[in-house]
Amino acid sequence: MWGGPVRSGVPAGGAVPKYYLAKIEIVGLVDELGEGAAVPSERELAARFGIARETVRQALQELLVEGRIRRRHGRATVVAGPKIVQPLSIESYTEGVRRQGRTPGRALVALESQPADPVQAGHLEIEPGAELLHLERILLSDDEPMGLESTFLPAARFPLLRTDFDPGTSLYAYIRGTGVTFHRATEHIETVLASPREADLLGTGPALPMLLLNRVSWDPQGRPIERVRSLFRGDRFSLVAELGG
Structure with a gap:
């Protein structure tokens, strides 16, 4: 509704953590998929973006806390609807x-x-x-x-x-x-x-x-x-x- 973080989250020093770059990529994918669509697995995302699974896991955890994605019991992670x-x-x-x-x-x-x-x-x-x-x-x-x-x-x-x-x-x-x-x-x-x-x-x-x-x-x-x-x-x-x- 209000767009992304100020200046895309880039700190004054210019160094951006790898998980945050992964998060930006995953957010773009989530927006394309739309509400209710299944989010690819950690393994698939790591292969898609050429990053480690641990980095993907940290990015996904932030998106869970922010409500951009959600986990269903016994089912895959899906794109969440609006709050x-x-x-x-x-x-x-x-x-x-x-x-x-x-x-x-x-x-x-x-x-x-x-x-x-x-x-x-x-x-x-x-x-x-x-x-x-x-x-x-x-x-x-x-x-x-x-x-x-x-x-x-x-x-x-x-x-x-x-x-x-x-x-x-x-x-x-x-x-x-x-x-x-x-x-x-x-x-x-x-x-x-x-x-x-x-x-x-x-x-x-x-x-x-x-x-x-x-x-x-x-x-x-x-x-x-x-x-x-x-x-x-x-x-x-x-x-x-x-x-x-």
Whole structure:
């Protein structure tokens, strides 16, 4: 979307690592092949470009981390499609994915009650030990895992959620249906590595960089609605913000 790295990644001294030259060649090939096409094997790429397999392996690893290619379980490496672009705004994941012509989905991991610890209670302005509803789901796009979302809500405010809410649908649509209006939110963003459990749920390696978002949302009266921890795959997801001056 935005082109390649500045000045093609050439350092001031002019010396370019061999793996980076290989990466440039492979990127050109990937662009020619198109989304979903099989990427040639390390051996084939090494022979094609006249370089060592170790050099090819390092180049391919960078392209995996960047989301240009992806590995399917039991199948060859293939060219990846465009990343999901999610605006930094008060909208649901479902709305963001649908806007890009893809099919959103969610797989339920847990929907349970638990007592609020002091940190959660502080964010939601409830008493420590008060009942919380914890909803954890795998976020999907065209059936591909994109992220893992944990949402904490005061049980007293949403007493029917466990019986009336379909975990495969938009939580924001359900909340709005109860008469609660989202007004503002604070979101903290950082990069992290997935834990072994998170990597297992998302079907990725534990060394894959992730985008971690922690959000607290409020209604127009200033009452907290939710606390959300969202973990998105760095190779398949990007964020966009519109700024005004």
